[in-house]
Amino acid sequence: MPIVQLDQIRKQYGSKVAVEGLSLNIERGSMFGLLGPNGSGKTSTIRMMIGMTVPDSGGVSLFGQPFSRKQLARVGFLPEERGLYKKMKVLDQLVFLGRLHGLDAATAKSRSVAWCERLQIADTLQKKTEELSKGMQQKIQFIAALLHDPDLIIMDEPFSGLDPVNAQLLMDVLIDQRTQGKAILFSTHRMDQVERFCDSIALLSRGKLLLSGSMREIKSQYPRNRVEMIFTGNESFLDHPSVETYRLYEDGAELKLHEGKESRCVLRHALEHGTNIVRFEVMEPTLEEIFIEHVKASFGDADNGGAVDA
Amino acid sequence: MPTTGVRSMHNVLLIARREYFERVRTKGFLLATVLIPLVMGTLIFGSMLLMVTSKTQSHVAIVTTNNSLGTEMKQQLEGGQQAQMKVDLLAPSDAVRSQLEAQLHAKDSTLAGYLWVTPGETPEARPNVAYSARSAGDIATANALQDALRAVLMRERLTAHGLTTGDIDQLTAPVKIDTSASGDSGAAFLAAYMLFFLMYMVIMLYGMNTARSIIDEKTSRIFEVLLATIQPEQLLAGKILGVGAVGLTQISVWMLAAFAFAGSGLAPGMMSHGHPLISLAQIGFFILYFLFGFLIYSSIAAALGAMTNSEQELQQLNMFLVIPLVFCMVMIFPIMRAPDSTLARVASLIPFCSPLLMNFRISLTHVPAWEIWLSIGLMTATIAAILSFSARVYRVGILMYGKKPSLPEIVRWMRYS
CATH class of the missing domain: 3.40.190 (D-Maltodextrin-Binding Protein; domain 2)
Structure with missing residues (x-):
């Protein structure tokens, strides 16, 4: 039973189609990346998932049942544009948001304290939000989304503006949540952030689904024909017939092989020519590359006007 | 769906509670509560004192x-x-x-x-x-x-x-008419007038606060988190109740202070011939109509807040709040002259005017019970209608934030949400 099931949903604002015939499933215990450039319909899709808007057609099911507002108590949401009451104390704020999600005051309070300790911001509990740094506010918002122990966690650009240490801290929390069987939805245009963690992705462009599936499946559809090398000594192996193009750097080179050619041959060839190899890595296509390729292709195909972020 | 009802009431109260406590705890509230009656009192009694003592x-x-x-x-x-x-x-x-x-x-x-x-x-x-x-x-x-x-x-x-x-002393002595049987009409009028202004002031003050509070949430973008669990109707209703409760708290403090003041004998002018200027029933009606007035004007303000994205835009629209109040002010004079005329009866039944004018009429004349009930019914329906309208505008407005909606757009918003 998927946690989220979107079935051919469509949403139109005036003359602008925000989402067109989108279907996707998010499973228990998985991280799902909803990817796409700005204005591709990610936020509209999320809003339909949490009942902020109703799709014009198509169905939204949460936890195996057609959407109803009752289910929202099991959903945690971190919106892209952060918002907290500036003048309110952190603890009061968290308790308020927790209670809106159906917690009683005492539970909300004890969980808030526990979470703030875990995210190393326990000293902010009695401070007003406006006194805190942006990163701290983001952590508080993050806590607010998790306070009621939701089964579905929706995070819109969760790490934007965070330093690497704190981003890692939050990522660890989310990985932990996945281990507990929660479903996590990331919405982002920063591919590199989700690449390592997402189990599946959906790639949106102009409100349409370009590509979806498990990360492994998608990547396996693309050839592993790029090699990154760090070496010293003889460079003549670069003229091996398997190498299509290469780019030479100070300490190494990036190679692109002809399709179907084994990287092993190049490695052997290099060793035989006395090249001193420090590193030899066959690169997977990055999500970013796949993304750019697809988005470019989709814009090329459908040249019917409308800017990317319209 | 009883559980849904309980749940939505729970949400409305949570929003209201937060709004109330966050406002009441501010220094501004404390200052306004203490300073406004102090300034008003000083002005009123100062001028009375001047009048009494300024013999030529x-x-x-x-x-x-x-x-x-x-x-x-x-x-x-x-x-x-x-x-x-x-x-x-x-x-x-x-x-x-x-x-x-x-x-x-x-x-x-x-x-x-x-x-x-x-x-x-x-x-x-x-x-x-x-x-x-x-x-x-x-x-x-x-x-x-x-x-x-x-x-x-x-x-x-x-x-x-x-x-x-x-003989001459007797002839020239001023005549006293005993009005204790029907109440002092002059005093009643004065009281009604005072209540009218009190209401006007509080409605203007707190109605705008409701709108501001909604706009604040839009600028700080909290609504996204809130709307992920609650519905706009609940949010708006909670705001109106919360800000309203703040207004009521403030006005109760003022009223209590006024009564304490009157009771202490410092203001014998407030009582005439031992009759309190304001009767208990009048206080009851005042509270009732104040509540309704507050709810109506707050819901208009909520609609304005829902339509706008900044304080400046709100300023341009606040005439919608002022115009009905000004209309009430204009109507007060014909009603004063003939509180039972058709004009007075119709005007006091208009939901936007009932809180001020019906209350005013009640203090001047005997208003049939059915008119009072009718006004209450009309006001309730109006509040519900405005609230559901604002909720729709709010929902659609925030989804397409960034630009100010034109009137045809608002009409179109009514169709989808």
Whole structure:
């Protein structure tokens, strides 16, 4: 039973189609990346998932049942544009948001304290939000989304503006949540952030689904024909017939092989020519590359006007 | 769906509770609660005090050949209830006139003016009187002189017709009408007027707060988190209740202070003949209509807040809040004259006016119960309608934030959400 099931949903604002015939499933215990450039319909899709808007057609099911507002108590949401009451104390704020999600005051309070300790911001509990740094506010918002122990966690650009240490801290929390069987939805245009963690992705462009599936499946559809090398000594192996193009750097080179050619041959060839190899890595296509390729292709195909972020 | 109902009520109350406590705890609230009545009280009682104590104390001269008239006027003006003047009695002559003129223009003289009384041609005829004053604006002194002169002349003539002093005192004593059976209409009117202004002020003050609070949430973008669990209707209803409760708290503090003040006997003018100016029923109706008035105007404000994205935009639209209130102000005069006229009855049934005008009518006349119930029904329906309208505008408005909606757009929003 998927946690989220979107079935051919469509949403139109005036003359602008925000989402067109989108279907996707998010499973228990998985991280799902909803990817796409700005204005591709990610936020509209999320809003339909949490009942902020109703799709014009198509169905939204949460936890195996057609959407109803009752289910929202099991959903945690971190919106892209952060918002907290500036003048309110952190603890009061968290308790308020927790209670809106159906917690009683005492539970909300004890969980808030526990979470703030875990995210190393326990000293902010009695401070007003406006006194805190942006990163701290983001952590508080993050806590607010998790306070009621939701089964579905929706995070819109969760790490934007965070330093690497704190981003890692939050990522660890989310990985932990996945281990507990929660479903996590990331919405982002920063591919590199989700690449390592997402189990599946959906790639949106102009409100349409370009590509979806498990990360492994998608990547396996693309050839592993790029090699990154760090070496010293003889460079003549670069003229091996398997190498299509290469780019030479100070300490190494990036190679692109002809399709179907084994990287092993190049490695052997290099060793035989006395090249001193420090590193030899066959690169997977990055999500970013796949993304750019697809988005470019989709814009090329459908040249019917409308800017990317319209 | 009883559980859904309970749940949504729970959310409304949570929003209201937060709104209430966050507002009541601010220094601004405390300051306004204490300072506004203090300033108002000082102004009202200060001016009352001034009125009571400001007996005319000017220095005047009376020039007359009629000694008895002069002496009586001097008595009245120097020891009277309204005046404690200093009066010089002089016999007319050209020298006196030029001397008085000189004094009138001298800077170091205290003379405010002089009264020149020339006897009439026959003994029955009234004397001719001329008054020259230092300042034409010194109306109080002129009035005091006029009153005194009239009283003295009357007395003189009555005495001439053979009436005794006792008879004259009895004749000229002010008449008192006992209105305790029907209540003091003047006082009731005053009370109604005061309540009217109190209501007007609080509605303007707190209605705008509701709108501001909604806009605040839009700018700080909290609504995204909130709307992920609750519905716009609940959010708006919670805001209206929360901000309303703050208004009620403030006004209760003011009322209690006013009662304590009145009770302490410091303000005997507030009570007339032992009847409180404001009856218990009036207080009840005031609270009832205040609540409804607040809810109606807050929901209009909520709609304005839902439509706009900034304080500036709100300012442009706040005429929607002011116009009905101004209409009420205009209507107050015809209603005052004829509280039972068709015009008054229709106007007081318009939901936007009921809170002020119906309450006003109730304090002036006997309003049939069905009219009161009808007004309550109409107001309730109006609040519900505005609330659901605002919720739709709010929902669609935030989804397409960034630009101010035009009227046709708002109409179109009604169709999808």
